[in-house]
Amino acid sequence: MSELTLVLIRFGYLAILWIFVLSAISVIRTDMFGARAAREASRAQERRAAKAAGKTRTKPVKARRGDPTSVVILEGGNSGETVSLAAAPLLIGRGNDAAIRLDDDYVSTRHARIASSGEQWYVEDLGSTNGTYVGNSRITQATAISLGTQIRIGKTILELRK
Amino acid sequence: MSRTSPTPTRPRDPRPGPLMEFVHRRRRGAELFLLILSLVVGIGAYAAVGLGVDGSVPADIYKYGGWLTALIVAAHLTIRWKAAYADPILLPIVAALNGLGLAMIHRIDLGMQAKKPDYQALASSQLIWMTLGVALFIGVLVLLRDHRRLQAFTYTSGLAALVLLLLPMVPGIGRNIRGARIWIHLGPLSFQPGEVAKVLLVIAFAGYLVLYRDALALAGRRVLFVDLPRGRDLGPILAMWLISLGILVFQNDLGSSLLFFGMFLVMLYVATERPGWLVIGGLMFIAGAYFGYLTTGHVKVRVEAWLDPFNPDNNGYQIVQGMFGMAWGGLTGRGLGLGSPQDTPIASSDFIIPALGEELGLTGVIAIILLYGLLVERALRTALICRDNFGKLVATGLGVVFALQVFVVIGGVTKLIPLTGLTTPFLSQGGSSLVANWVIIALLLRISDQARRPPPEFLEPGEDMDSTQVVSMR
Numbered sequence: 001m002s003e004l005t006l007v008l009i010r011f012g013y014l015a016i017l018w019i020f021v022l023s024a025i026s027v028i029r030t031d032m033f034g035a036r037a038a039r040e041a042s043r044a045q046e047r048r049a050a051k052a053a054g055k056t057r058t059k060p061v062k063a064r065r066g067d068p069t070s071v072v073i074l075e076g077g078n079s080g081e082t083v084s085l086a087a088a089p090l091l092i093g094r095g096n097d098a099a100i101r102l103d104d105d106y107v108s109t110r111h112a113r114i115a116s117s118g119e120q121w122y123v124e125d126l127g128s129t130n131g132t133y134v135g136n137s138r139i140t141q142a143t144a145i146s147l148g149t150q151i152r153i154g155k156t157i158l159e160l161r162k
Numbered sequence: 163m164s165r166t167s168p169t170p171t172r173p174r175d176p177r178p179g180p181l182m183e184f185v186h187r188r189r190r191g192a193e194l195f196l197l198i199l200s201l202v203v204g205i206g207a208y209a210a211v212g213l214g215v216d217g218s219v220p221a222d223i224y225k226y227g228g229w230l231t232a233l234i235v236a237a238h239l240t241i242r243w244k245a246a247y248a249d250p251i252l253l254p255i256v257a258a259l260n261g262l263g264l265a266m267i268h269r270i271d272l273g274m275q276a277k278k279p280d281y282q283a284l285a286s287s288q289l290i291w292m293t294l295g296v297a298l299f300i301g302v303l304v305l306l307r308d309h310r311r312l313q314a315f316t317y318t319s320g321l322a323a324l325v326l327l328l329l330p331m332v333p334g335i336g337r338n339i340r341g342a343r344i345w346i347h348l349g350p351l352s353f354q355p356g357e358v359a360k361v362l363l364v365i366a367f368a369g370y371l372v373l374y375r376d377a378l379a380l381a382g383r384r385v386l387f388v389d390l391p392r393g394r395d396l397g398p399i400l401a402m403w404l405i406s407l408g409i410l411v412f413q414n415d416l417g418s419s420l421l422f423f424g425m426f427l428v429m430l431y432v433a434t435e436r437p438g439w440l441v442i443g444g445l446m447f448i449a450g451a452y453f454g455y456l457t458t459g460h461v462k463v464r465v466e467a468w469l470d471p472f473n474p475d476n477n478g479y480q481i482v483q484g485m486f487g488m489a490w491g492g493l494t495g496r497g498l499g500l501g502s503p504q505d506t507p508i509a510s511s512d513f514i515i516p517a518l519g520e521e522l523g524l525t526g527v528i529a530i531i532l533l534y535g536l537l538v539e540r541a542l543r544t545a546l547i548c549r550d551n552f553g554k555l556v557a558t559g560l561g562v563v564f565a566l567q568v569f570v571v572i573g574g575v576t577k578l579i580p581l582t583g584l585t586t587p588f589l590s591q592g593g594s595s596l597v598a599n600w601v602i603i604a605l606l607l608r609i610s611d612q613a614r615r616p617p618p619e620f621l622e623p624g625e626d627m628d629s630t631q632v633v634s635m636r
Contacts, residue, residue, distance in 0.1 A: 013210050014522065017529045020199045024251050024536055027192045031250070047620065137504035157221055 068121060068147050068160035071114065076156030077103040085160075089115035092153060093126075106130050106154030114145075121145050121160060130154055186614035188251035190242050196254035197234055204230055204261015207498060207632045211269040214499020214521075229289065230261060233296045235607040239505035240300045244307075245611035249544060252610070255537050256588055256603050259530070260596070264288055265498070266514055269521070273504030284591045286511055288558030291593035295600030302604035313552045316369025323362035326355035326588045327405070345411045352526065354594035356409075357585075360425075361598055362561055362604070367426055368555035371433035375551075399563050402426045403446050407453070414460045417584035421566050423447060428562045429555055432545075457609035459586050461580075468580040479509050484516030484575050487529075506580060512583060531572065534587070537563045540605055548613040560602050603606070 071090065073081045083090065085102050090099040095109035102111075108128040117121055124142040125132040133152035134143050145151065151158045205227040212220035220226070241248050248476045268285035275281050292610050306312070312319075330343050332334040337345040337352070344356050371378070376396050406423040409415050427443035454461040463477050471478030471485075484507040491501060503517030510517070519527045541561025545554045567584050575582035585595040 006497050007501065009210050009213055010495065010500075013206060013498060014494060014529075016199075016202055016524050017208055017522070017526055020196070020203050020254075021529050021532050021536075023199055024196055024255060024533070027189070027196060027251055028536070028539075030192070031186075031189060 001136050011112055045083065066162070067119065068162060070161050071100065073100075073102075074150070074157045074162045082161075084117075085114070085121075087111070089113050090128075092158070093128075100157050100158070102153065104154040104156050107156065111153055112151075114151075115142075123151050128153075176353065185198075185616050188246050190238075190246065193241070193253060194238060195603060196223035196251065197238055198255060200254045200258035200261065201231055201234060203258040204265065207262050208268065209264030210498040211265050211272070213500070214497055215269070215272050226289075229293075230264075233293060237296055237299055240303050241607060241610055242296035244303045245607050247319065247614040247616075248607040249540050249614070251380070251536060252540050252603055252607055255533050255540075256600070259533060259588035260292055262518070262530070263514065263586075264292070266503075266521075266589070267510045267591045269499055270504050270510045270517060272499075272515075274504060277471060277504060282468060285410045287593070288591050288596070290539040291596045292600075294593070298597060299600040299604040301594055302601055303608060306605075306608055309553050309605065309612060310550060312365050312556070313369045316366055316373075319362040320366030320370070323359040323366060324405075326359040326362070326390040327409065329355045344415045344418065354592070356415070357598035358476065360418075360421065361560075361601055363422060364425065364429075364556055364563065367429050368552055368559055371429060374398075375433040378430070378439075379436055383600055394412075396442075398510075399426070399430065399446070403450060407450050409459070410454045410457055414458065415568060415583065416454070416464060419454075420570060420582060421563065421584060423450075424566045425559055425562050429559045432558050433551075433555055464582065465581045468577060471577065480513065481575070481577060481581060483507070484509075484513050487516045487520035488576070491520040491523045493524050495519070495521050495526055497521060498592040511585060512571065512590065513575055514586055514589050514591070515572050518589070522591035532587070533563070533567045534564065537561075538568075540610070544606060544610040544613055551613060553609045558607060561608055563602065564599075583602075 025074055051057060054099075062128055067075060071083045071085060073083075075078050078101075081100075091110060091113055092100040092102065092107075092109045093109050093111040094102060094104065099109065102112075108126075108130070110126050111128040112126055112132045113124045115124065121144070122142040123132060123139065123145050125139055131138040132150060133139070135147060145160060147160050147162060149160065199411065199517060204221065208226055209219050212223070215563045222605055234253075237253060237257075241253065264285055267288050268283075271281070271283040271285050275283070280355070292608055329346050329565060331348075335348060336343055337347045344354055346353050406419040408420040409422070423443070424447075427440065427447075428583045430439045431437070436581075451461070455465060466473075466476045467478040467481060470476055487501065487503055487506055495501070498521050500522040501517075503513075503520050506513045508515060515527065515530075518530060522529075527558050539562045541557050541564065545557035545561065548554045548557060564587055567587055570579070570582055571584050571586045572589075573579040574584075585592045588596065
């Protein structure tokens with residue numbers, strides 16, 4: 001075995017050892033700043049939101065003049081905010097996954113839901129602590145609402161608008 | 163006012179949160195890639211040893227390489243099957259170190275056989291121990307589905323560890339080898355129970371500290387910028403100190419004594435976040451070491467060999483030979499199979515780092531130390547992201563075991579600290595240590611699998627916010 005071959009083997013082996021060390025470090029690096037991490041997280045979030053939106057999702061009905069198009073918050077911490085009904089059904093609550101997120105201590109995390117069936121809009125309580133009121137009565141089942149009906153949730157009052 | 167806004171007022175936040183929202187990937191492909199490289203490191207070393215010693219690739223390289231590959235593939239498949247989210251770097255590092263160690267032990271065997279033809283080769287038994295280690299590794303991953311179940315065995319494992327530590331003192335089975343009474347012999351089998359006790363003690367400490375960390379952390383008074391614990395809380399540390407001293411005095415095992423006490427101290431510090439424990443522990447360590455120096459001849463010999471190894475009166479032959487070897491190796495080494503590491507006594511266990519330093523040079527030894535660094539880093543990283551305190555403490559403890567062992571051994575052979583008998587994890591010849599270390603890696607992978615697995619899809623609402631206030635109705 002010539003001297004040169006042995007030197008080559010010697011340096012070749014050290015190179016292999018260091019290639020291994022550096023690859024391990026690069027795997028650690030990509031593990032820390034995994035690009036897919038953000039995407040997977042947002043996908044999980046979307047899945048969560050879709051789940052929260054529930055099973056009553058109906059086919060979007062072609063909007064007609066005179067149909068409600070938005071929800072307006074009239075009173076409470078978020079008064080003045082407007083949320084489009086295009087993304088219905090809308091979850092109302094204090095949680096992060098709510099489409100209408102209310103900053104109100106008397107509102108449950110997942111409080112109520114506004115959904116449509118055909119042309120009719122309904123509000124439905126989701127087992128909230130303090131209840132959902134349409135007019136003066138606490139609702140126990142999905143209740144039909146129309147333009148101008150006031151929905152009270154905690155200290156907040158909402159209403160459908162054109 | 164009645165204009166429709168195109169988007170909901172609160173769009174869902176697309177950014178993932180700082181740490182909790184971070185979703186780890188499985189990374190099994192990256193692990194496979196690193197494993198192939200680690201096999202190149204291990205089998206390449208075996209081939210290079212053959213080329214260096216005999217001038218030809220060993221004839222049984224297919225058998226050896228196939229065996230090593232089969233073990234690693236089995237471990238990898240078990241991880242894919244049972245711990246899909248586990249850390250992708252731990253197994254490749256361990257595979258590379260173990261392969262390199264096997265090749266080096268084989269190389270020292272060849273060197274010894276050239277000197278003494280009746281020398282019994284150690285590499286083949288080491289390969290059998292590695293097989294047993296991988297089998298236990300697979301067993302732990304398959305049987306232990308959740309590391310938190312180990313918390314139920316806090317006191318059982320503590321007691322088992324004590325029994326194991328006492329076993330070498332039992333007259334019939336205990337054996338005194340090279341001054342240290344840490345071996346048991348059962349028929350043809352010999353075993354070092356302290357290596358298993360190491361794992362059990364980590365579990366026992368973690369279970370104990372999870373329960374009592376508040377008492378240990380909060381009570382106490384402040385003396386000179388350091389929070390000192392109460393006197394009555396000193397019990398456990400005092401007990402551990404006495405056990406460590408007992409190992410030192412009765413078993414003459416400086417290394418294990420240091421390892422157990424250091425491990426306990428670090429875990430205590432991590433659990434309580436109080437530097438006061440480190441101060442107390444450090445003082446106790448110094449007192450114990452001085453006591454050992456005065457009373458046991460064993461420690462005295464080691465310290466004298468450390469301070470003045472070239473003095474022929476001191477027992478420094480091994481250290482001196484090792485250092486000559488490393489010096490001859492220089493920056494890039496003599497090349498595998500081309501040095502003479504067999505001239506150091508017991509080169510294949512405690513002195514495998516000087517042997518590697520001689521043949522791979524400083525460049526190779528730095529790569530090895532970096533691999534150990536990465537191993538410890540992955541263990542501590544697992545502890546950081548783990549969601550339960552018990553898992554955090556176990557991962558920290560196991561990481562610290564590796565860190566202390568590597569520091570004590572490499573520090574000892576390079577004459578930074580007095581030499582103490584501990585094995586270099588995964589490199590040294592020694593079955594009990596190898597098997598115990600494979601079990602440790604399995605535990606770390608199990609914890610990291612739990613820690614990196616994404617949390618259940620739907621977090622209970624209201625977990626991160628204060629609960630809804632109730633309207634009082636009169």
